[in-house]
Amino acid sequence: MGIISFRENSAKKSLERTIYLQNVSSISVLQPERLTFRIYSTEAGEAEPTEQAASDTESRFKEKPWEYFESEEYIERYGSNPVWFGYRRNHKGQIPPQKTRKTCIRGKHVCGNPCPICRDQNLFLDYRNVRLLEQFISPHTGITYHPTHTGICMKKYQQLTKAIQMARDSGLLSSSVPFVTFHEDYSNQHPAVTKTPPSPALQNKTAWYEWYEWQQPPEKEIQRMRRIYKDYLKEESSPP
Numbered sequence: 001m002g003i004i005s006f007r008e009n010s011a012k013k014s015l016e017r018t019i020y021l022q023n024v025s026s027i028s029v030l031q032p033e034r035l036t037f038r039i040y041s042t043e044a045g046e047a048e049p050t051e052q053a054a055s056d057t058e059s060r061f062k063e064k065p066w067e068y069f070e071s072e073e074y075i076e077r078y079g080s081n082p083v084w085f086g087y088r089r090n091h092k093g094q095i096p097p098q099k100t101r102k103t104c105i106r107g108k109h110v111c112g113n114p115c116p117i118c119r120d121q122n123l124f125l126d127y128r129n130v131r132l133l134e135q136f137i138s139p140h141t142g143i144t145y146h147p148t149h150t151g152i153c154m155k156k157y158q159q160l161t162k163a164i165q166m167a168r169d170s171g172l173l174s175s176s177v178p179f180v181t182f183h184e185d186y187s188n189q190h191p192a193v194t195k196t197p198p199s200p201a202l203q204n205k206t207a208w209y210e211w212y213e214w215q216q217p218p219e220k221e222i223q224r225m226r227r228i229y230k231d232y233l234k235e236e237s238s239p240p
Contacts, residue, residue: 065124069131073122082135083123084116084150100147103155115152117160125159127166130173136160142176 061068068074078085090113091097104114117123123132136145136152144164147157167173199208207213226233 059122059124061122062124065122065126065129066131068122077120083120083132084135084152087116087151089113089115089151098148099154100151100157101153104153115156116150117152117156125156125163127163127170127172129163130167133160133164133167133173137164137173142174 059068061071089096089100100115101111104111104118110118113119117125125132127133136150137143138145144161147154152160164173168175
């Protein structure tokens with residue numbers, strides 16, 4: 001009886017070992033299949049290109065940027081206000097910075113709160129885009145607004161000034177000339193001069209300083225100069 005029970009126990013243990021090995025082998029075989037399914041899954045592969053395509057897409061208003069101002073998208077977003085209306089730059093502390101940032105986009109990195117032009121991919125600083133350029137020019141003085149007033153970065157401000165200058169040279173924008181009143185009287189007949197009395201020297205018609213008048217050189221000096229330049233002097237001929 002003892003020998004039979006020992007054989008039964010050994011047979012059970014061998015069966016358990018074979019079943020365990022089969023389970024382990026099946027798991028080891030199925031595990032790479034699951035990994036490959038996760039790697040080559042269509043759901044994970046389609047999500048990334050769609051995001052990249054959305055960020056890399058170009059605006060349809062690139063060739064004709066002035067058409068963007070007549071679209072419903074612009075009217076819904078800005079209305080009748082300029083593009084920089086209500087913009088506020090993020091900053092640390094209670095005191096805002098006294099100047100705008102140099103640029104909002106550095107390579108592929110975009111700052112958290114870009115300027116009014118960098119945040120909208122449909123805005124292009126082109127000299128033909130007059131409706132956008134007019135929003136950055138004062139209608140009363142014709143002077144371009146300072147970047148601290150509109151909030152645009154310095155890189156876009158340089159492009160803006162070049163576009164405005166090109167538009168004025170092309171006749172698309174009016175250049176304001178300040179009105180200056182000229183005085184008609186350019187002479188010295190105004191009251192500040194007529195009431196000033198002339199100097200005594202001018203009244204006597206004499207020289208202001210003594211050395212300004214003609215002074216006759218001494219006779220000895222004249223004789224010496226004649227001896228030196230006697231070969232070059234011409235004799236004075238008496239009138240006929």
